Amino acid sequence: MKNTFTQSMAWLHTWAGLIFGWLLFAIFATGTLAVFDSEIDNWMRPEVRSHDLTQLQAAQRGLAYLTQHAPGASNWNISLPDARSPGLQVASGERRRGGGTALDPHTGEPIEVRETAGGSFFFRFHFTLNLPRNWGIFVVGALAIVMLVGLVSGIVIHKKIFKEFFTFRPGKGQRSWLDFHNASAVLLLPFHLMITYTGLVIFLLIYMPAAVDALFEGDNQAYYKAQGEQRLLTPRAALKQPAALVDLAPVLASAQERLGAISSIGISNPGTAAARIEVRPTLGYRIALSKGQAMVFDGVSGELLRDVPDMRPAVLTQRVMAGLHFAQFGGYPMRWLYFVCALVSTAMIGTGLVLFCVKRRRKYASASVSAQRWYKVAESFNVAFVAGLMLACAGLLWANRLLPVELAQRANWEVKAFFAVWLLSLLHAGLRPAQRAWAEQLGLAAVLCIGLPVLGALTAQHDPAHRVLEATSVVLGGLLAYAAWRCVAPREEKPARKRATVAVEGQ
Amino acid sequence: MSNTRPVWLLIVSRAAAALLGGYAFSYAATAFLARVLPMPAVDAVIVASLPSFAFYTCAFLWAFASRDALRAWWPAALAVPLAAVGFWPQLWSL
Numbered sequence: 001m002k003n004t005f006t007q008s009m010a011w012l013h014t015w016a017g018l019i020f021g022w023l024l025f026a027i028f029a030t031g032t033l034a035v036f037d038s039e040i041d042n043w044m045r046p047e048v049r050s051h052d053l054t055q056l057q058a059a060q061r062g063l064a065y066l067t068q069h070a071p072g073a074s075n076w077n078i079s080l081p082d083a084r085s086p087g088l089q090v091a092s093g094e095r096r097r098g099g100g101t102a103l104d105p106h107t108g109e110p111i112e113v114r115e116t117a118g119g120s121f122f123f124r125f126h127f128t129l130n131l132p133r134n135w136g137i138f139v140v141g142a143l144a145i146v147m148l149v150g151l152v153s154g155i156v157i158h159k160k161i162f163k164e165f166f167t168f169r170p171g172k173g174q175r176s177w178l179d180f181h182n183a184s185a186v187l188l189l190p191f192h193l194m195i196t197y198t199g200l201v202i203f204l205l206i207y208m209p210a211a212v213d214a215l216f217e218g219d220n221q222a223y224y225k226a227q228g229e230q231r232l233l234t235p236r237a238a239l240k241q242p243a244a245l246v247d248l249a250p251v252l253a254s255a256q257e258r259l260g261a262i263s264s265i266g267i268s269n270p271g272t273a274a275a276r277i278e279v280r281p282t283l284g285y286r287i288a289l290s291k292g293q294a295m296v297f298d299g300v301s302g303e304l305l306r307d308v309p310d311m312r313p314a315v316l317t318q319r320v321m322a323g324l325h326f327a328q329f330g331g332y333p334m335r336w337l338y339f340v341c342a343l344v345s346t347a348m349i350g351t352g353l354v355l356f357c358v359k360r361r362r363k364y365a366s367a368s369v370s371a372q373r374w375y376k377v378a379e380s381f382n383v384a385f386v387a388g389l390m391l392a393c394a395g396l397l398w399a400n401r402l403l404p405v406e407l408a409q410r411a412n413w414e415v416k417a418f419f420a421v422w423l424l425s426l427l428h429a430g431l432r433p434a435q436r437a438w439a440e441q442l443g444l445a446a447v448l449c450i451g452l453p454v455l456g457a458l459t460a461q462h463d464p465a466h467r468v469l470e471a472t473s474v475v476l477g478g479l480l481a482y483a484a485w486r487c488v489a490p491r492e493e494k495p496a497r498k499r500a501t502v503a504v505e506g507q
Numbered sequence: 508m509s510n511t512r513p514v515w516l517l518i519v520s521r522a523a524a525a526l527l528g529g530y531a532f533s534y535a536a537t538a539f540l541a542r543v544l545p546m547p548a549v550d551a552v553i554v555a556s557l558p559s560f561a562f563y564t565c566a567f568l569w570a571f572a573s574r575d576a577l578r579a580w581w582p583a584a585l586a587v588p589l590a591a592v593g594f595w596p597q598l599w600s601l
Contacts, residue, residue, distance in 0.1 A: 153568065208534065210537035210555075215542070
């Protein structure tokens with residue numbers, strides 16, 4: 001667009017960064033929260049209490065419930081509690097995974113759990129922006145490509161990368177924003193690149209079906225078959241033959257020895273000689289994403305019929321890349337590392353957006369009316385997409401506890417509350433002077449975050465498992481409060497004013 | 508391109524070259540790679556697809572870095588021969 005390569009990259013970085021940075025900020029911010037989706041889920045379902053039962057004990061409660069209440073069902077599913085989540089759920093019939101009835105793992109009796117969008121809202125929003133699933137995946141995919149473009153063009157325009165490692169000049173207005181944007185980008189550049197690229201790899205064949213189109217005539221099923229995905233056939237004759245289910249204890253023990261913690265157990269054709277027990281690992285038992293993997297046991301003899309499959313090197317590569325994005329491996333230390341890195345990524349995008357406006361504030365002050373109007377739009381969007389989104393995220397947690405528990409379609413109302421807060425923040429940003437809008441929205445978000453433990457204590461029985469989340473919320477609220485305070489503190493004008501006085505004196 | 512065209516038209520053209528042309532290029536390059544890589548088809552699918560987003564990024568950057576707005580469409584033009592190799596059995600049977 002401009003004369004030199006660096007200039008054209010700077011132009012692209014600036015404008016693509018502004019227009020797409022608004023949604024990218026939302027994707028990165030909700031992705032950061034999604035690192036702790038289960039923990040947020042737990043907080044949003046306070047009826048599910050923490051306990052210290054083993055997975056086997058919980059599985060046996062679930063099994064007893066299903067034997068009593070769904071003896072004739074073709075499939076049973078038991079979702080087990082693990083280190084991250086205390087919930088025990090059972091389901092029967094064709095609906096095999098997810099949902100179902102929540103049980104008290106102590107008594108095996110059903111418990112009333114509030115309907116909620118849950119922490120999984122942030123997870124789904126992160127890769128679909130709450131659009132219809134397929135649309136959302138493609139919009140987010142396109143944004144991820146723009147993110148890669150932003151990263152590469154950013155590298156091009158900042159040649160003094162090594163120097164920027166050590167450069168931060170706080171309290172100097174535009175300079176400081178630029179320094180922070182550069183330093184956060186450079187310090188975690190490998191993380192930014194990794195997380196963006198691996199995000200695209202998760203939906204590799206959806207985004208880029210070219211190779212399957214060329215080699216398998218676009219037939220995904222044929223492709224997966226060629227990968228050697230073997231299916232175990234159900235012995236039809238044995239379906240009519242009643243037989244008792246094998247004791248779960250040795251089956252679960254051998255699976256746990258191989259896979260670590262178990263996420264769920266599926267039992268097909270229970271009560272017949274054709275019974276099969278499918279034991280699925282939690283996603284984090286290895287780096288490679290283990291979604292869809294399971295050990296399959298004979299439900300009558302307890303014999304291992306199929307181990308978790310070995311992956312071909314190419315498949316393993318793709319799965320490891322997807323696993324690096326899902327961040328389910330390595331336990332809590334790894335989860336915190338991802339959380340902190342993702343916070344820095346989010347802050348990098350946020351400061352980039354702010355920088356756009358800070359840099360142009362003086363220029364647009366003396367520009368034409370239409371240019372000023374456009375600048376005001378950019379400023380308002382910045383406030384709404386950065387501060388407003390954080391406000392909406394905190395608002396979702398508040399809505400979870402404040403909406404009446406018996407409300408019909410409650411999960412939908414929570415999501416509506418999230419978007420209502422976001423929309424109101426845009427409205428507010430349009431009406432208020434930018435600096436005030438920033439301070440007020442950041443301040444309100446800070447109040448909501450810091451107030452979360454109080455809200456938690458007032459609206460539900462205390463559960464010690466929620467302490468970490470509430471403490472983290474207070475810390476984040478503190479950071480937001482600091483940001484709000486810096487917005488109203490009259491520091492940025494100082495160097496400008498000094499220069500202005502000098503100019504006046506010089507006249 | 509002459510300077511008489513309005514700026515927004517040039518930007519739209521380059522953006523289209525980046526988004527659509529870039530996708531066409533990376534799609535064709537992936538099909539090409541999958542076809543020519545000397546390995547079983549199952550592996551070729553993944554090995555060819557994994558770098559596709561890097562191809563896309565390069566084409567995207569090219570669309571904005573190229574000297575004039577016409578050159579921005581070069582990757583899209585390059586997609587034609589690449590796709591021809593990638594899909595030659597399908598073309599042959601037409």
